[in-house]
Amino acid sequence: MSDERTQNTPRPVPDGVPAKKEEIAxxxxxxxxxxxxxxxxxxxxxxxxxxxxxxAKGVAGTAAxxxxxxxxxxxxxxxxxxxxxxxxxxxxxxxxxxxxxPAGTGTxxxxxxxxxxxxxxxxxxxxxAVPAAAGTSAAQVTNSDTMAKxxxxxxxxxxxxATAEAEAKPGAPAAAxxxxxxxxxxxxxxxxxxxxxxPDPDEVKGLRELVxxxxxxxxxGYLEVRVPSGQIIPVARAVKRLGYDYLSAVTAVDWRDRxxxxxxxxxxxxxxxxxxxxxxxxxxPEANPLCPSLTTVWAGxxxxxxxxxxxxxxxxxxxxxxxxxxLDDDFPGHPxxxxxTFDYEYVLVKHLxxxxxxxxxxxxxxxxFRRV
Amino acid sequence: MSEGVAIEIxxxxxxxxxxxxxxxxxxSTHGVFRLIMQLDxxxxxxxxxxxxxxxxxxxxxxxxxxxxxxxxxTDRMDYLSPxxxxxxxxxxxERLAGLEVPERAEYIRVIVSELSRIASHQVAIGTFGAxxxxxxxxxxxxxxEREEILxxxxxxxxxxxxxxxxxFGGVARDLTDEFIEQAKxxxxxxxxxxxxYETLLTKNEIFLARTKGIGMLPPDMCKEYSVTGPIARGSxxxxxxxxxxxxxxxxxxxxxxxxxxxxxxxxRYLVRIAEMRESVKIVRQALRDIPAGEIKGRQPKVLRxxxxxxxxxxxxxxxxxGFYLISDGSTSPYRYKVRAPSYINLTVLSQLTIGxxxxxxxxxxxxxxxxxxEVDR
Numbered sequence: 001m002s003d004e005r006t007q008n009t010p011r012p013v014p015d016g017v018p019a020k021k022e023e024i025a026x027x028x029x030x031x032x033x034x035x036x037x038x039x040x041x042x043x044x045x046x047x048x049x050x051x052x053x054x055x056a057k058g059v060a061g062t063a064a065x066x067x068x069x070x071x072x073x074x075x076x077x078x079x080x081x082x083x084x085x086x087x088x089x090x091x092x093x094x095x096x097x098x099x100x101x102p103a104g105t106g107t108x109x110x111x112x113x114x115x116x117x118x119x120x121x122x123x124x125x126x127x128x129a130v131p132a133a134a135g136t137s138a139a140q141v142t143n144s145d146t147m148a149k150x151x152x153x154x155x156x157x158x159x160x161x162a163t164a165e166a167e168a169k170p171g172a173p174a175a176a177x178x179x180x181x182x183x184x185x186x187x188x189x190x191x192x193x194x195x196x197x198x199p200d201p202d203e204v205k206g207l208r209e210l211v212x213x214x215x216x217x218x219x220x221g222y223l224e225v226r227v228p229s230g231q232i233i234p235v236a237r238a239v240k241r242l243g244y245d246y247l248s249a250v251t252a253v254d255w256r257d258r259x260x261x262x263x264x265x266x267x268x269x270x271x272x273x274x275x276x277x278x279x280x281x282x283x284x285p286e287a288n289p290l291c292p293s294l295t296t297v298w299a300g301x302x303x304x305x306x307x308x309x310x311x312x313x314x315x316x317x318x319x320x321x322x323x324x325x326x327l328d329d330d331f332p333g334h335p336x337x338x339x340x341t342f343d344y345e346y347v348l349v350k351h352l353x354x355x356x357x358x359x360x361x362x363x364x365x366x367x368x369f370r371r372v
Numbered sequence: 373m374s375e376g377v378a379i380e381i382x383x384x385x386x387x388x389x390x391x392x393x394x395x396x397x398x399x400s401t402h403g404v405f406r407l408i409m410q411l412d413x414x415x416x417x418x419x420x421x422x423x424x425x426x427x428x429x430x431x432x433x434x435x436x437x438x439x440x441x442x443x444x445x446t447d448r449m450d451y452l453s454p455x456x457x458x459x460x461x462x463x464x465x466e467r468l469a470g471l472e473v474p475e476r477a478e479y480i481r482v483i484v485s486e487l488s489r490i491a492s493h494q495v496a497i498g499t500f501g502a503x504x505x506x507x508x509x510x511x512x513x514x515x516x517e518r519e520e521i522l523x524x525x526x527x528x529x530x531x532x533x534x535x536x537x538x539x540f541g542g543v544a545r546d547l548t549d550e551f552i553e554q555a556k557x558x559x560x561x562x563x564x565x566x567x568x569y570e571t572l573l574t575k576n577e578i579f580l581a582r583t584k585g586i587g588m589l590p591p592d593m594c595k596e597y598s599v600t601g602p603i604a605r606g607s608x609x610x611x612x613x614x615x616x617x618x619x620x621x622x623x624x625x626x627x628x629x630x631x632x633x634x635x636x637x638x639x640r641y642l643v644r645i646a647e648m649r650e651s652v653k654i655v656r657q658a659l660r661d662i663p664a665g666e667i668k669g670r671q672p673k674v675l676r677x678x679x680x681x682x683x684x685x686x687x688x689x690x691x692x693x694g695f696y697l698i699s700d701g702s703t704s705p706y707r708y709k710v711r712a713p714s715y716i717n718l719t720v721l722s723q724l725t726i727g728x729x730x731x732x733x734x735x736x737x738x739x740x741x742x743x744x745x746e747v748d749r
Contacts, residue, residue, distance in 0.1 A: 220467055220682055246611075247598050248685065249711040251696050262696070264683055268595050268609060270616035278683075300598030303719045311431070326424040326748060335432055 203242055203277060210234055222264075224278040229261070229291055232281050236297045239265050243273035247294070250304035252312040254338045259283040259314060261291055283314060293319040311336040388412055392730070396425050400503055400734040403744025407725075407733065414729050419722035423715075426748035434708025439465055439675045440539065442708060447534035449712065450746040453492035455484045455525075456688040457746075458538035463619055464684040464695035465540035469677035472669040477542035478621045479662040483555065484528065484537060486651040486658070490562070491521040492689035493602075493644040493651075496741040500641060501573055503738035504582035510572045517565050520558050527551040540675070542668030556659055562652050570645060583638040587724045587736035590635060597720040601691025601713055602647065603740060606632045606639035613687040624661075625654045637739035644741075647689075676703055690714050690741055710749055714742040 204216050207225060211234075216225045227235045244265035251262040261281045267273030283289035293316035294301040305316045306325040313334035316322055324331065333340045395406035404425035410418035430449065434442045446461045447454040459481055466473060473481075498514030501507075522532040528551050529535030529544060537544050573579050589599065594607045604611055612629040614622040630646030632639035677699040685694035691713025698707040717740055725733045 219680075222683070245595060248692060249683070249694050249696060249709070251707075251709050253698060253707050264694070264696075266616070268611055270611070274617075276617075276683075298598065299596045300716060300719050303716060307715075324424075326427045328424075335429065336435075 203239075206242065207235060207238055210238055219278075222276040222278050224280055226280045226282075229281040229283050232261070232263075232279065232294065233292050233297060235279055236263065236265075236294055239277050239279060240297060242277070243267045243269065244275075244277045247298040247300055248276075250294070250301055250308060252308045252314055252336075254285075254312060254336065256285065256338050258285050259289050259312065261308075261314070263294065288313045288315045290315050290317055292317050293322075295319055310334070313337060389417065394730075394733070396422075400737060402499060402738075402742060403747075405737075405742070405744055405747070407737070409725075409730065409733065411730065416725050416728055416730060416733055419725045419733070421718055421721055423718075423744070423747050426744045428749065430749040431708050431710060435705060438703045439677070439705065442705065443536045443539055444534075447536055448745055449710065449749055450492070450688065450690065450693070450714070450743050451533060452495050452743055453488040453689045454533065454535055455481075455488035455538055456492075456686060457693055458536060459485055459620075460684060460686045460688070460693040460695050462538050462540040463686060464682050464697050465675070465677065467684050468680060468682040468697055468699055469540070469671075469675060471541040471671055473542055474666040474669055475663050476546075476665040477667045477669070479658050480528075480543045480547055480667065481538055481620055482622070482625070482658045483547075483655050483662070484525070484543075486655045487521050487524060487555070489651045489689045490648050491518045492741075493648050494518045494521075496644055496689070497569060497573070497641065500637075500738040500741070501579065503734050505578055506573065506576060510569060513565075513568055513572065517558075517562065520554075524551060524555055524558065527554065539668075541671040542666070546667045547662075552659060552662075555655065559652055559656050559659065563649060566645060566648050566652075573641070574645070580638065582732075582735055583641060583739070584634075584636060586637045586728065586732050587739055588635050589720065589724060593720065593723070594635075597723075599691070599717050599720055601688070601717065602640050602643040603691070603717055605630065606643045607635040608633040613685055613692055617685070619684070619686055622654075625657050627654050637735050640739045640741075674703055676701060681707075685711065688713055690743065690746070691717055712746045712749060714740075714744075714746040715749070718742060718747060 201216070201223060203223060204214065204225060207227075208214050211227050211231050214225055214227055216223060218224070225235070244267050246266045246268045248264040248266050249262075251264070253260045253262065259282070261279075261283060263279040265277045265279065267275075281291070283291055291314050293305055295305065295316075296318060302320065303325065305314075305319055306322060308314050309316060309319075309322055310324045310326050311334055323329075327335070389410055389412050392409045392411050393406065394400070394409060396404040398405075406422040406425070408420045408422060409416050428448065430445050434445055437445070443458060443461060446457040450457050465471065494514035494517060498511035501510035525535055525537070526532050528547055529537035535544075589603065589607045591607045591609050594604050594609055599607075600611065608631060610629055610631045613619070615629055627650045630643050630650060632642045632646075634642075679699055679701045681696070681698040683694060683696045685692050687693075692711065693713055694711030696707065696709035696711070697705045700706040721737065721740065724736050728736065
């Protein structure tokens with residue numbers, strides 16, 4: 001239970017850049033970093049341009065056929081000039097991954113983004129969308145990758161609502177100001193007519209009222225919705241009411257720049273609800289990110305969430321009995337995290353050196369695992 | 373393995389209550405599994421399951437090994453029914469990489485998986501009988517036929533246990549004529565053997581007294597707790613993934629999904645007996661229809677699935693076996709997640725046990741048919 005003694009070092013929250021890219025990304029702006037992060041997932045390391053401005057410039061021209069032209073024009077109207085540059089970058093990087101990702105099965109990225117809110121038929125009004133686009137422009141750079149992926153994925157279409165995930169990328173306007181203005185060419189987009197987004201499936205319509213900034217896609221026939229992590233419980237209740245009342249699996253994935261939670265929900269009545277709905281939510285890449293526990297919705301989540309706490313360090317708020325389950329109580333760290341390293345001291349030395357007593361009173365201190 | 377904390381939670385301070393450890397080394401736990409029970413007299417008032425004694429970090433190992441090496445890990449999970457876990461893993465990779473499976477391989481998969489299901493239920497029923505006090509006669513009877521199934525596995529896979537036989541894109545080796553003949557002989561005599569088990573157990577007075585009304589699991593609770601497999605079908609939930617989300621070629625066979633409405637340990641036993649009969653029917657049809665042809669589809673020598681993720685699930689003998697794999701384009705998965713039915717079914721165990729006697733806790737655990745290799749992984 002004692003997380004003070006874990007070995008997972010907390011990682012920087014806002015950047016979310018893998019370690020191997022940091023030497024490239026340190027001197028460029030936030031926008032460029034996010035651009036590189038996206039590229040990192042799709043290209044080999046060598047093909048990533050060190051100069052982010054060049055990359056952004058290169059892809060800015062390719063955005064003409066995309067639906068983002070409307071947003072690119074909308075952003076300067078409501079935003080200071082510094083963010084208009086990043087808005088252009090948004091459009092650029094939205095088009096770029098769709099070229100580099102042929103299969104559309106790539107890794108999903110950060111939650112739900114604003115991108116082409118004006119082009120979307122609405123629960124969200126354009127008036128609400130434009131300030132959001134202006135304020136969180138840097139966040140859109142990462143998030144627009146989600147959309148580009150969705151356009152290529154199976155039969156799904158661009159969607160995404162306007163969101164203000166401001167805490168996802170704090171300091172975004174300042175970083176955007178640092179971006180090279182050469183990349184900002186708002187007038188350079190003749191803009192093909194925006195593709196009409198695929199209408200929401202019936203299941204998503206109800207959820208959309210609950211979470212306006214919901215994104216969805218289809219993968220292998222399963223409907224996947226991505227929600228903010230704070231909204232997991234209301235979304236899960238709504239999904240359960242829709243008929244997907246069987247929580248099959250609770251999964252966590254460490255993507256290095258975030259920890260993703262997945263809930264696979266099927267229907268017990270497989271005749272009326274034959275498919276599967278996957279709820280996805282992103283957590284910050286901390287050592288012990290917080291996540292609402294679904295044990296109040298499905299009691300069957302209890303052991304699965306304990307296992308995820310044990311192996312990933314995700315702390316489930318509201319879990320009745322959050323303890324380690326598979327590993328020892330004094331196990332150092334959470335081993336399925338990608339930055340976990342093997343502790344030879346723990347495995348090889350402790351039991352020999354301290355014997356049975358050492359297991360009761362570990363060298364780290366009295367407080368700890370055995371509280372009886 | 374948080375036993376210290378568990379004991380602390382269970383301590384209530386009442387002078388009439390005591391804490392009893394059952395396991396980890398206890399014959400009724402079918403492995404190394406520990407129940408910390410809070411007792412009031414002989415009545416259970418609180419249960420904390422403690423597991424992890426057999427943890428082998430399968431998910432971590434799976435991320436460090438290639439896709440074909442990951443098959444070997446699946447054998448060690450449900451070691452009583454390795455073929456079904458093999459199949460779940462193979463199915464996930466096929467969904468991930470878009471591999472084709474030839475017709476003959478699909479039939480072979482059905483045959484060995486259903487044989488595997490029979491073997492698993494034989495162990496479940498035999499040891500369950502031993503748990504409730506019928507001692508070793510049913511166990512020996514069940515293991516007698518299970519040996520023949522393992523002999524069949526030796527013919528097709530080369531080993532009795534841990535076969536790693538079902539690989540992605542097909543199966544490891546072709547079935548020989550000897551296998552087909554032996555399997556046909558076995559399948560023809562198997563229904564009468566199941567009758568023998570039933571003679572020993574179904575109307576046995578001791579067995580009835582120990583299992584009827586024990587561990588009642590209402591269907592609503594079953595759904596809440598994500599309980600699957602014969603336990604759910606013993607509670608009246610007709611949920612079988614072979615029907616709900618058909619995989620392989622199960623839609624070609626004529627079989628039924630047995631459901632009992634008792635919800636107690638006896639109903640779970642009846643479901644397992646009936647499932648063995650249905651499995652016999654499926655194997656008989658598959659042996660009749662199996663075509664000639666390839667056993668392995670076209671696939672690269674070193675598998676590098678495209679970037680993506682896939683979740684696939686099958687109906688194992690203990691419930692829904694699911695695998696969730698993420699590929700980052702390399703030769704080993706980025707994430708190797710197992711949805712182990714034994715583990716998730718255990719979520720409801722403490723709820724069921726409270727209010728029963730200590731001896732009934734053994735019966736409830738036996739009726740759950742857990743395999744610790746799968747629980748701890």
